[in-house]
Amino acid sequence: MKSRAAVAFKPNQPLEIVEIDVAPPQAGEVLVKILNTGVCHTDAFTLSGNDPEGLFPVVLGHEGAGIVMEVGEGVTSVKPGDHVIPLYTAECGKCEFCTSGKTNLCIAVRATQGKGVMPDGTSRFSYKGQPLYHYMGCSTFSEYTVVAEVSLAKINPQSNPEHVCLLGCGVTTGIGAVHNTAKVQEGDSVAVFGLGGIGLAVIQGARQAKAGRIFAIDTNPDKFELAKAFGATDFINPKDYEAPIQQVIIEMTGWGVDHSFECIGNVEVMRAALECAHRGWGQSVIIGVAGAGQEISTRPFQLVTGRTWKGTAFGGVKGRTQLPGMVEDAMAGKIELAPFVTHTMPLEDINTAFDLMHEGKSIRSVIHYTP
Ligand SMILES: NC(=O)c1ccc[n+]([C@@H]2O[C@H](COP(=O)([O-])OP(=O)(O)OC[C@H]3O[C@@H](n4cnc5c(N)ncnc54)[C@H](O)[C@@H]3O)[C@@H](O)[C@H]2O)c1
Numbered sequence: 001m002k003s004r005a006a007v008a009f010k011p012n013q014p015l016e017i018v019e020i021d022v023a024p025p026q027a028g029e030v031l032v033k034i035l036n037t038g039v040c041h042t043d044a045f046t047l048s049g050n051d052p053e054g055l056f057p058v059v060l061g062h063e064g065a066g067i068v069m070e071v072g073e074g075v076t077s078v079k080p081g082d083h084v085i086p087l088y089t090a091e092c093g094k095c096e097f098c099t100s101g102k103t104n105l106c107i108a109v110r111a112t113q114g115k116g117v118m119p120d121g122t123s124r125f126s127y128k129g130q131p132l133y134h135y136m137g138c139s140t141f142s143e144y145t146v147v148a149e150v151s152l153a154k155i156n157p158q159s160n161p162e163h164v165c166l167l168g169c170g171v172t173t174g175i176g177a178v179h180n181t182a183k184v185q186e187g188d189s190v191a192v193f194g195l196g197g198i199g200l201a202v203i204q205g206a207r208q209a210k211a212g213r214i215f216a217i218d219t220n221p222d223k224f225e226l227a228k229a230f231g232a233t234d235f236i237n238p239k240d241y242e243a244p245i246q247q248v249i250i251e252m253t254g255w256g257v258d259h260s261f262e263c264i265g266n267v268e269v270m271r272a273a274l275e276c277a278h279r280g281w282g283q284s285v286i287i288g289v290a291g292a293g294q295e296i297s298t299r300p301f302q303l304v305t306g307r308t309w310k311g312t313a314f315g316g317v318k319g320r321t322q323l324p325g326m327v328e329d330a331m332a333g334k335i336e337l338a339p340f341v342t343h344t345m346p347l348e349d350i351n352t353a354f355d356l357m358h359e360g361k362s363i364r365s366v367i368h369y370t371p
């Protein structure tokens with residue numbers, strides 16, 4: 001079938017809106033009509049060409065919500081008409097990782113997903129006869145996409161796709177990092193570095209966990225207003241200080257914060273986030289994706305004196321098991337999604353979404369396929 005899609009033909013070039021061909025779902029696969037998709041910094045990262053695993057030409061996008069149109073052979077957990085969120089972290093329920101009870105990092109489709117193809121090693125997308133790569137197992141920048149059955153969370157059909165698409169990545173990652181990875185407790189102090197979609201979701205999660213002081217840190221002070229609305233209590237622009245930001249935070253708190261979160265992808269800030277964690281027990285969670293080949297460093301003494309360095313993908317959330325409940329929470333107002341959506345636009349204007357992100361003017365731009 002034909003589908004409108006925004007294709008990244010080459011790194012560091014605007015996406016091109018074209019009509020691509022989408023082949024039918026094979027065994028264990030599902031054809032999904034995407035209703036809405038967010039644009040995440042990770043899409044911009046891959047498009048920039050700095051992603052070591054980036055492949056071109058590719059259909060990007062991994063923060064979507066849609067409806068099942070057709071299922072391949074053997075698919076039993078979803079049927080046409082079901083509302084779904086595609087998952088870049090699959091959940092097969094059977095692999096060593098799924099059954100460990102220790103991680104959300106299912107390996108069922110990992111190897112082929114990283115190579116931009118479906119589990120049988122081929123692509124369902126082509127343009128003028130040339131195959132296009134899939135992206136993160138989702139490719140939500142195509143109106144019709146093919147996804148593995150294990151990469152779909154079935155959600156309440158009454159939910160608003162323009163909002164719950166954000167649970168496909170940013171908001172789930174931030175909230176999940178607070179509850180699953182850091183396990184923030186009532187009264188704990190928290191520092192959040194970077195106030196994009198991810199950082200603001202961390203703040204929302206910290207407020208749910210009844211954290212005490214919540215420090216919001218960004219070099220763009222325009223982000224503080226929304227951070228405050230989500231529950232941050234202290235606002236820091238590193239540009240206002242001569243001293244390293246970790247020192248500033250330690251001076252403001254005595255011994256540092258119980259939890260810090262890096263939501264930028266900057267290895268220098270990752271170091272600062274670790275070093276502002278409380279002596280004896282503070283922990284720092286890396287969420288941001290750093291550029292190819294970059295490394296983190298600190299003095300080992302920082303760890304010897306009780307700090308812990310952690311990282312998280314998709315906030316440690318098991319998509320098929322936990323995402324439907326998070327959609328219910330959003331519908332019940334326990335997770336606020338609307339404030340994240342600062343811009344909406346048709347697919348034709350998707351390059352504007354990238355511009356707004358780079359200019360620091362948006363939190364999330366949400367694309368709609370049908371007016
Ligand atoms: N681990 C995961 O599962 C996961 C999931 C989604 C996104 N990510 C990553 O999380 C990061 C954030 O994503 P986003 O969509 O919120 O991005 P974003 O671009 O919307 O937000 C980043 C924020 O960081 C601020 N910033 C930049 N440099 C800074 C500095 N030196 N000090 C303080 N603030 C600074 C920017 O002003 C901006 O507000 C990206 O690296 C993205 O790739 C990771």
Ligand SMILES: [Zn+2]
Binds near residue numbers: 040041042043063170
């Ligand atoms: Zn993302």
Ligand SMILES: [Zn+2]
Binds near residue numbers: 090092093095107108
């Ligand atoms: Zn698995």
